[in-house]
Amino acid sequence: MKVLKKSLLFFMLAIVSCQLKQAQINTTEIHVKAPFDMPSIKIPDFSNCKQFLITDFGAIEGDKELTSTAISKAIDEANKNGCGTVVIPEGEWLTKKIHLRSNVNLHLNENAVLLFSENPKDYLPAVFTTWEGMECYNYSPLVYAYDCENVAITGNGTLKAKLDVWKIWYKRPRAHMNSLKRLYNLASYNKPVEERQMVNDSANFRPQFIQFNRSKNILLEGVSIENSPFWTIHPYLSTNVVIRDVKVKAHGHNNDGVDPEMSQNVLIENCIFDQGDDAIAIKSGRNQDAWRLNTPSKNIIMRNCIMKNGHQLAAIGSELSGGIENVYVENCNVVDGAKMFHLVFIKTNERRGGYVKNIFVENIDAGSIEMGVLGIETDVLYQWRNLVPTIEKKLTPIENIHLTNVRAKSSQYLSKILGSEELPIKDIYLNNVTVDSLSKEKHIHENVLNFEEK
Structure with a gap:
């Protein structure tokens, strides 16, 4: 009898084990x-x-x-x-x-x-x-x-x-x-x-x-998204995120396409963005909250995407207090006739702290851009300038920005880089970055160290 009970117990455990195995999720790795x-x-x-x-x-x-x-x-x-x-x-x-x-x-x-x-x-x-x-x-x-x-x-x-x-x-x-x-x-x-x-x-x-x-191990694939109350896709403090073959059309206020914030290991590919704000806006929190959480946005890749409208192809900030590094934007197209201010716009202010480094943008083709290919500004406060005071001042180091093989049909300027006197922006490299028709001077720079153009 004891042998029979033991055999029955082993049999039942085997069934449970099999059921658990059938219900176990698999994962794949993308390199x-x-x-x-x-x-x-x-x-x-x-x-x-x-x-x-x-x-x-x-x-x-x-x-x-x-x-x-x-x-x-x-x-x-x-x-x-x-x-x-x-x-x-x-x-x-x-x-x-x-x-x-x-x-x-x-x-x-x-x-x-x-x-x-x-x-x-x-x-x-x-x-x-x-x-x-x-x-x-x-x-x-x-x-x-x-x-x-x-x-x-x-x-x-x-x-x-x-x-x-x-x-x-x-x-x-x-x-x-x-x-x-x-x-x-x-x-x-x-x-x-x-x-x-x-x-x-x-x-x-x-x-x-x-x-x-x-959250972690996230896949958003194939779907279309229309309209949005606010930011459209927001990975926040998340790791391992793939957004693939997604179509986004949202033209309301603050309707960014994707806002990776304090998130790491993110791939955005083969997507179409038609936005009322930035197509992709990489962020890492605001001021004291981000300093407390101490988590940079890092290892973010956007490739093979089409932009039909959006304030910027790729915006960084202004909420960047946790730091942003290792961003790679490649092989993207901004359709002619799209309403777009910049291809790359890095924005911060005296309250943010954090840092920006290792930003790589290459093989981008665009029609007419309203302002410029590259914009970097360190005094962007919008409505906050007079709404609330600076409680704690922290400047943002910005360095090692690379643009390669980028072309636009027309814009006001090619680059506008406005660093602060206390902390100049440094190490900006442009290689084969061209605009067919400029309406203002090619480069507008203040407080920039080591700007190279080939």
Whole structure:
């Protein structure tokens, strides 16, 4: 009898072990060549994971409540299974916020549309997130992953935000600016994030569309994204991020395409950006918050992308207090007729600190650029100049910037580099950087050391 019980126990353990093995997620590594030591990037592979169709959990087209509940239940089941793909079928599915969990792929079939509600209450309760480089509690991003591992959004469908309310919130009335001042002071004096509750009747802090917060092994592939309340794709304090074959069209206020912030090992490739703000804006937090978190944005590659519109092809800052290094932008095209200020714009101010180094941009072709190919400015404060004071002064060292084989049809100038007298910008290298037609002087420089042009 004892032998029989022991054999039965071993048999049951073997079944459980087999089930666990079937549900275990695989990962793959991507190796990318760069002008710096670029680590391999690990991303999840859901090809052997079970699928969970949202209609099996009660989703009905046009019914926001049932669809939201169904998506949440499907995500929970996929997570409990060890790994899983939550499938959004063809059709238009009105939904509230979506919170991803580890080992889950949100997959949109062709002709599937996830249509996100315009009601701010559908993004409550408030979650641990950020606003322009400062941590706070605010409306949930429309798609939010917090402290997740192995997450993905894939497929040929579309994620779309209804803008009825958000477009009203694009304006910045006095009540909104007062809330900004309040958050700035809370962050500047290192008040606990739990005290920074920014949801009220007048703050109107718009949420990001997609935020991966403190997560790793992330894949965003194939989908289209239309409209956005705020920044569109926001990897924050995240590692191993691949954004591939994604189309973004968002022309509202602050509608950057991708904002890697204090994130590392990021690949953005084969994407199309049509933005109302920067196509890619690399950031690393604001002032005291970033000094506390002490995490640079590092090892970021953007390649083979097309820009239809955007303030800059690649912006760095102005939230860069954690430091930014090892950025490689290659083989990108800005279509003729696009509205774009610069191809590369590095911006900071006396409050930021941090650093910028090892920026490489090569093989870029552009039409007419409104201002210049390269802009570097160290006194960019926008509305903050008179809104709040400088509480602690820290300058930003900027060095080792390389542009190679870059061409534009026309612009005002080729480069405008305005360093500070206390801390000049240094080591800027331009190799075969040309503009067919300039309307002003070629280079406008202040406080620059070791500028070389070939």
